[in-house]
Amino acid sequence: MIEIISHxxxxxxxxxxxxxxxxxxSFNRNFxxxxxxxxxxxxxxxxxxxxxxxEEYEALRIAHQAIPGNVPQPVGLYQKGGIxxxxxxxxxxxxxxxxxxxGHIIQEEIKAILKGSKVFFREEKPSLPHMQQLMTACDHFKxxxxxxxxxxxxxxxxxxxxxxxxxxxxHGDLTLYNMGVAGNKLIIFDWEDFGKxxxxxxDLCCLAVNSVTRFSPVGIARVLERxxxxxxxxxxxxxxxxxxxxxxxxxxxxxPIYLFYFLYLKNRYGYSPEIIKIGEKLLAAVLEKPVKC
Amino acid sequence: MExxxxxxxxxxxxxxxxxxxxxxxxxxxxxxxxxxxxLPVLKQKQDWFINPRKGYPYRILPLVEKRLALDIxxxxxxxxxxxxxxxxxxxxxxxxxxxxxFMKKRFSxxxxxxxxxxxxxxxxxxxxEECFDxxxxxxxxxxxxxxxxxxxxxxxxxxxxxxxxxxxRRKGMVGIAIENRLYYRHFQGMSPHxxxxxxxxxxxxxxxxxxxxxxxSQYRNYIYSYWGYxxxxxxxxxxxxxxxLVLPSYYDPHMIVSTQKRPSQAFFEEYFRDRFSENDETRxxxxxxxxxxxxxxxxxxxxxxxLITAEK
Numbered sequence: 001m002i003e004i005i006s007h008x009x010x011x012x013x014x015x016x017x018x019x020x021x022x023x024x025x026s027f028n029r030n031f032x033x034x035x036x037x038x039x040x041x042x043x044x045x046x047x048x049x050x051x052x053x054x055e056e057y058e059a060l061r062i063a064h065q066a067i068p069g070n071v072p073q074p075v076g077l078y079q080k081g082g083i084x085x086x087x088x089x090x091x092x093x094x095x096x097x098x099x100x101x102x103g104h105i106i107q108e109e110i111k112a113i114l115k116g117s118k119v120f121f122r123e124e125k126p127s128l129p130h131m132q133q134l135m136t137a138c139d140h141f142k143x144x145x146x147x148x149x150x151x152x153x154x155x156x157x158x159x160x161x162x163x164x165x166x167x168x169x170x171h172g173d174l175t176l177y178n179m180g181v182a183g184n185k186l187i188i189f190d191w192e193d194f195g196k197x198x199x200x201x202x203d204l205c206c207l208a209v210n211s212v213t214r215f216s217p218v219g220i221a222r223v224l225e226r227x228x229x230x231x232x233x234x235x236x237x238x239x240x241x242x243x244x245x246x247x248x249x250x251x252x253x254x255x256p257i258y259l260f261y262f263l264y265l266k267n268r269y270g271y272s273p274e275i276i277k278i279g280e281k282l283l284a285a286v287l288e289k290p291v292k293c
Numbered sequence: 294m295e296x297x298x299x300x301x302x303x304x305x306x307x308x309x310x311x312x313x314x315x316x317x318x319x320x321x322x323x324x325x326x327x328x329x330x331x332l333p334v335l336k337q338k339q340d341w342f343i344n345p346r347k348g349y350p351y352r353i354l355p356l357v358e359k360r361l362a363l364d365i366x367x368x369x370x371x372x373x374x375x376x377x378x379x380x381x382x383x384x385x386x387x388x389x390x391x392x393x394x395f396m397k398k399r400f401s402x403x404x405x406x407x408x409x410x411x412x413x414x415x416x417x418x419x420x421x422e423e424c425f426d427x428x429x430x431x432x433x434x435x436x437x438x439x440x441x442x443x444x445x446x447x448x449x450x451x452x453x454x455x456x457x458x459x460x461x462r463r464k465g466m467v468g469i470a471i472e473n474r475l476y477y478r479h480f481q482g483m484s485p486h487x488x489x490x491x492x493x494x495x496x497x498x499x500x501x502x503x504x505x506x507x508x509x510s511q512y513r514n515y516i517y518s519y520w521g522y523x524x525x526x527x528x529x530x531x532x533x534x535x536x537x538l539v540l541p542s543y544y545d546p547h548m549i550v551s552t553q554k555r556p557s558q559a560f561f562e563e564y565f566r567d568r569f570s571e572n573d574e575t576r577x578x579x580x581x582x583x584x585x586x587x588x589x590x591x592x593x594x595x596x597x598x599x600l601i602t603a604e605k
Binding site for chain 1: 346354546559
């Protein structure tokens with residue numbers, strides 16, 4: 001792999017002649033290389049031998065066109081030696097530890113991005129209404145212990161409420177782990193699940209739940225406690241709901257759908273068993289009783 | 294010598310547990326056995342059997358060809374299984390018959406027809422010369438001296454590496470994952486293989502003197518520093534030796550970091566910036582120390598383990 005990346009980067013003039021590739025790599029679902037090119041630049045080079053990267057590349061292109069300051073710039077998608085390689089320009093950033101600690105930058109940026117997504121990522125001709133999409137996703141879970149509970153819950157839901165929502169492509173994994181701050185800009189990474197879900201509020205729910213529960217076994221209980229939601233999170237929720245428009249109560253009442261989709265994505269697209277378990281616990285928690293007012 | 298080998302800790306699991314394991318996998322799928330069997334050490338070491346990440350460092354290596362790989366001390370077979378998707382054939386080689394039995398069941402259940410099993414010891418490596426594109430020595434080099442108790446440990450390791458080199462094809466590569474002697478926690482009393490504190494960092498003569506006074510056996514499971522490994526591999530005749538950091542350790546590798554200045558400095562800069570976030574109460578002096586250590590690019594010498602690659 002190292003030699004393929006090295007040749008490719010030299011071929012596209014992002015790297016000078018070097019005897020050893022200057023890199024570090026992290027092993028996630030894909031292999032994520034960070035390669036230090038000419039001068040001060042570095043590149044994120046994602047390599048996959050199993051999962052296609054085409055969708056992620058397209059997502060990055062669309063997202064970068066729409067919100068260029070908040071998304072890493074894609075350089076290209078290449079096929080070399082039987083593997084797919086996606087290259088983006090690297091951005092030096094700080095990780096986002098919580099929505100509360102980084103001043104107002106993050107809140108304002110998130111509000112702006114969510115607001116913008118309504119315009120930029122809106123699907124004019126959705127393939128299926130929301131309710132049908134949900135049912136299709138439900139079929140994926142036929143043998144899952146939560147399947148029946150979810151079907152029951154959906155049975156009691158007025159389909160008109162869900163179907164009346166616009167179709168807005170969601171990032172799909174908008175959590176604190178996929179965010180960084182560079183200067184006064186919020187950078188959003190990992191667009192591999194972009195567009196797989198189009199029900200508005202999904203990204204916001206992921207972010208709020210992640211922020212409140214930290215996806216820890218202890219924190220999961222807090223998903224039901226609205227008083228546990230920090231003011232900053234509630235502000236973002238209020239702002240987005242006003243923008244959509246969507247009643248805040250309805251947003252919270254739709255939690256089972258959001259968290260069902262959360263579990264669906266994790267289950268379907270090869271995430272770790274740990275995060276799948278957390279998804280199951282979150283969904284079980286919200287199916288048992290709705291978010292307290 | 295046989296006594297020495299069976300007493301060694303290189304098996305990871307006690308022989309009794311291995312025997313239970315082999316019995317259990319006869320009529321139950323191996324993964325189910327590993328996940329459910331209630332054996333004290335096995336419960337702690339599940340990862341050693343099932344974590345495919347252990348093989349990832351070998352998947353990224355710059356190899357010219359990927360026809361045949363040899364996994365010395367294959368153990369649970371997890372690395373062989375992981376790299377089997379890249380190589381036409383893999384030879385999983387281990388000393389313990391129980392592990393060979395287990396791997397046989399594992400590979401057959403997983404339908405991995407390209408993996409061949411060979412039992413033998415690291416000293417006699419029963420293979421033809423110049424037939425492997427990659428030889429993996431993952432957590433094995435430090436145990437090699439246990440096979441030749443009368444030979445100086447360093448000499449035994451060099452001889453082993455020389456023998457491994459002979460097995461490599463032209464432009465073939467050895468990949469070694471092993472602990473770092475100068476890991477900063479060794480200076481705080483931690484020891485990599487259950488030795489007494491400071492055993493690994495003291496000069497070998499002093500360590501053996503102390504052990505003799507304590508009526509303990511000679512210290513033989515040598516590990517080395519960044520420079521020590523370079524020296525060892527050069528002595529064994531290798532060229533183009535590259536050393537990478539494996540983080541947090543090669544037992545469960547999440548990151549591989551080149552020891553070159555730019556990537557390693559950038560990596561640790563980000564690593565510590567996240568650790569000492571704005572609201573963190575980490576002392577100013579500690580932050581300055583870390584900053585200076587990184588400016589001097591010293592962290593590359595002080596982390597837990599290395600991935601070392603070298604060409605024939």
